[in-house]
Amino acid sequence: MDLHVHTALSPCAAAEMVPPAMLLAAERGGVAVLGVVDHSSAGNAAAVLEAAPAFDVAVLVGLEVESVEGVHLLALFATAAAATAFGALVATHLPPLRNRPDLFGEQMLVNEWGEVVAEESRLLAVATDLGVEEVADLILAHEGLCVAAHVDRTANGLLPTLGFVPPRLHLDGLELSRFTSPAAALARWPELRRQPLLQSSDAHCLAEIGCVRTLVPAELGSPGNALQDWGRALAEFLKEVTSRHA
Numbered sequence: 001m002d003l004h005v006h007t008a009l010s011p012c013a014a015a016e017m018v019p020p021a022m023l024l025a026a027e028r029g030g031v032a033v034l035g036v037v038d039h040s041s042a043g044n045a046a047a048v049l050e051a052a053p054a055f056d057v058a059v060l061v062g063l064e065v066e067s068v069e070g071v072h073l074l075a076l077f078a079t080a081a082a083a084t085a086f087g088a089l090v091a092t093h094l095p096p097l098r099n100r101p102d103l104f105g106e107q108m109l110v111n112e113w114g115e116v117v118a119e120e121s122r123l124l125a126v127a128t129d130l131g132v133e134e135v136a137d138l139i140l141a142h143e144g145l146c147v148a149a150h151v152d153r154t155a156n157g158l159l160p161t162l163g164f165v166p167p168r169l170h171l172d173g174l175e176l177s178r179f180t181s182p183a184a185a186l187a188r189w190p191e192l193r194r195q196p197l198l199q200s201s202d203a204h205c206l207a208e209i210g211c212v213r214t215l216v217p218a219e220l221g222s223p224g225n226a227l228q229d230w231g232r233a234l235a236e237f238l239k240e241v242t243s244r245h246a
Helices: 019-028 045-054 080-091 132-141 158-162 182-188 190-194 227-245
Strands: 002-005 033-039 058-066 072-077 108-110 116-119 145-148 173-176 197-199
Touching (some): 002 019, 033 072, 058 080, 080 132, 132 145, 145 227, 173 227, 182 197, 197 227
Parallel strands (some): 002 033, 033 058, 145 173, 173 197
Antiparallel strands (some): 058 072
């Protein structure tokens, strides 16, 4: 599985990141579960899910949300409606700034065929006014999964930013970037040995999809409808794998 892939709605992603191309790249790369997120918006979630039945890939959709401290969290949902509703809530906690495509990149809304239908004018790659624990609690309340993104990364990673994992922070997983192995992360942060660690690509172009991934048993190869039940089972499996690395 690769739970951190951006579409062309994210200003940092390539224009080629549209549903059919992304799903084909995932299928060809052997990715069984794909998590599709964009900064502060789920505007392309419906398009990705509408395209998904043509491919042998299970899809979760959601947002990458930045807390007021500068930490990135992934909010993953089983349906476009749930992701869109959470996105509407996140929008109320963003500053009213307009995007500057010449500085930050274009933010393209697309349909299931990958055709551009509109351009998002709000600046999306910006922090909310919510604390990291508030973001996680809201994701849980909206029946989503909460994964701390690239926790090892200096920019927006949980551990370099805060220095520790807050004890009240509800997380279904802690994602390592493609630049850090689980063994290296555990050597630097021994407190992670009891955490559900996973790796994702944080893909911004097609070639990056699945460049790192997390291997899971076949019974976890499809989230199904009971997303939080799947998340709990996934977390237990990941904790067991992490303990082996430790």
